[in-house]
Each structure stands twice: as structure tokens, then as C-alpha cells.
Amino acid sequence: MEFTLGQLAALLGGKAEGDENQKVNRLDKIQEGKPGGISFLANEKYEPFLYETESTAVIVSEGFTASKPFKTTLIRVEDAYLGFTKLLEAYSQFTKAMLVGVEEPSFIHSSSTMGENGYRGAFSYIGKKSQLGNNVKIHPQAFIGDNVKIGDNCIIHPGAKISSNTQIGNNCEIFPGAVIGADGFGFAPQPDGTYKAIPQIGNVILEDNVSIGSNTTVDCATMGSTIIRKGAKIDNQVQIAHNVIIGENTVIAAQSGISGSTEIGKNCIIAGKAGIVGHLKIADNTTIGANTGISKSIKKSGETLLGYMAMDVKDFLKSYALFKNLDTLEKRIKELEKKG
Numbered sequence: 001m002e003f004t005l006g007q008l009a010a011l012l013g014g015k016a017e018g019d020e021n022q023k024v025n026r027l028d029k030i031q032e033g034k035p036g037g038i039s040f041l042a043n044e045k046y047e048p049f050l051y052e053t054e055s056t057a058v059i060v061s062e063g064f065t066a067s068k069p070f071k072t073t074l075i076r077v078e079d080a081y082l083g084f085t086k087l088l089e090a091y092s093q094f095t096k097a098m099l100v101g102v103e104e105p106s107f108i109h110s111s112s113t114m115g116e117n118g119y120r121g122a123f124s125y126i127g128k129k130s131q132l133g134n135n136v137k138i139h140p141q142a143f144i145g146d147n148v149k150i151g152d153n154c155i156i157h158p159g160a161k162i163s164s165n166t167q168i169g170n171n172c173e174i175f176p177g178a179v180i181g182a183d184g185f186g187f188a189p190q191p192d193g194t195y196k197a198i199p200q201i202g203n204v205i206l207e208d209n210v211s212i213g214s215n216t217t218v219d220c221a222t223m224g225s226t227i228i229r230k231g232a233k234i235d236n237q238v239q240i241a242h243n244v245i246i247g248e249n250t251v252i253a254a255q256s257g258i259s260g261s262t263e264i265g266k267n268c269i270i271a272g273k274a275g276i277v278g279h280l281k282i283a284d285n286t287t288i289g290a291n292t293g294i295s296k297s298i299k300k301s302g303e304t305l306l307g308y309m310a311m312d313v314k315d316f317l318k319s320y321a322l323f324k325n326l327d328t329l330e331k332r333i334k335e336l337e338k339k340g
Helices: 005-012 044-048 080-097 313-324 328-338
Strands: 015-017 035-038 057-061 072-079 179-184 187-189 195-197 203-206 218-219 227-230 304-308
Touching: 005 015, 005 072, 005 080, 005 328, 035 072, 035 187, 035 304, 179 203, 203 218, 218 227, 227 304, 304 313
Parallel strands: 035 057, 057 072, 179 218, 203 227
Antiparallel strands: 015 072, 187 195
């Protein structure tokens, strides 16, 4: 793919300061830029690279003022970071649109349907009575079970597994190795100390614009549905248990775990390795810090929580400051006791 700087400036709603007919065919980091590449500068600590980069063009914000001469062409936009993000989105969409057709060997049951402009990669499998919308991309070795519904413009990456009866909305992306609809962790203790598996007969519902990261597991419900609301973004290696509900536009970072039947509100932020026990309700706009354990419901919207077990972030930082000085405080107490 090759574009002129004039074309890119028009796409981004900006202006090229230099020869608009120069062409680029690659996205480069500013510190690694070479001719034919386009980079961006949004963080001031990377400004020194502007004066050294060989990138053909660099996207900068409107208010940027250079302190030294440079060789590259600038494309000025309202916000450099958002501008480059828009360029990445356009690049990604263009690349995905090129994937159309069927690679062999692959399998789709005769009772299943697939919309227009779809793609099925080699060794992919689609079971019985499944319905896939338009522009759906099923990459190699992906598995789609029976009675699955997938909306338009979805991408199922290599090795992802979509269990039977799952419902996926429009514009969703399931990354490599993710499992949607695995059995929930349900076992009933028996009198002899063993455990008996409880059948998990529910399903998973992903609403529109949901992203599920690599090697993340979303368990099916015991009964009813595990639900990921629209706009939610789930990172890699996250565990979401049976009957959990994740609210709209909530983001969850890697290695976090949400136990069964917990409900997470809208616009929450859950940092890496956070753990939330089952049957809780987490209010909208809650921020949960890394390695934080949540053992009770969060009822007040907008709280920021940190620590194990979780407490208000300000209280935790005060306690931590004291904790770091415990050795010194102990010595002082012993000295005072001797004097007393």
C-alpha cells in the first residue's frame, strides 16, 4: 500500500508542510524511521528523534514548535496521538478488507450460513446451524460451534474457540487462543469429599464492539447467560467466570480474574492481576488497581481502590508509607522504652 502525504493529510484532517506528492508505504517508530515511512510525535520526550529520523513524514500536533532544523515533512493535525490512531485504524481496516474467500481445507456445515465478503482460513471449522454476518473473518484453525450467531464485521483470530450457542454482536474481535463459552467452574461437594460436576447449560453473549484478548477465557453460564456489554475491552489472559456481567465500555487488563455471578458496572477500569470474588456488584466508573483483591461489593460510583484486600487508595498510600518505616519506628519505640 502506498499513499501520498496529501492523501494522508486529507484522511487525518490535517495539512502537510512540504511536498504533498511524496509517498509513504509503511508505519515506523520515530526513532527507527526510514525513507518511505510515516511516524508520529505526541510525547515531548521523543522530540530529539524528530531531528534525527529518516521517516519521510511525521505527524505532529498543531501547536508543536520545533527547536532545531529537521529533514522530514510534518503533517499537522489537531492531536498527533489521535491522528496516528486514526491512521492505524484505516491501515487495519484496509488490510482486513483484503481477506475474502475460502482457503482449503476448511469446513462449514451445510446448515450454517455466512454473509457477503467473508473469509474462512485453512483448517477453520464451523458447526451446525450457525449464522455469520457480512464481512466476518474466520482465521485459520479457529473453531465455531453449533448454533452460534456472529454479527457483521467480526474477526475471529487463529486458534480462537467459540463454543456452541454463543451470541456475538457486530464489530467484535476475538484474538488468538481465546475461548468463549468454556464450562464454568461448577462442582458440588459430595459426602465422601469428592466433587461432582454441575452441568453448565447457559451461554455467552458478547454485545457490539467487544474485544477479547489472546488466551482469555469467558465461561458460559450455569443457566442463563454470561454477558459482556457493548464496548467492553478485555485484555489477554483474563478469566471471566460463569454468569458474570461486564458493563458497557469497561476495560480489564491482563491476568485479572472475575469470579462467578459478579456484576461489573459501566466504564470501570480493572488493572492487571486484580481479583474479584463471586456474587458481588461493582458500581459504575470504579477503578481497581493492579494486584487488588475485591471481597465485597462496591456501591459508590467513581471510587478508586488499591491494595489487598482493597481499601480507599488514599488510605492505602498512607498505610503503606507507615509500613515502609516500621523498622525505624520499632527502633524508636524500643529506645523510648529503655529511657522510660
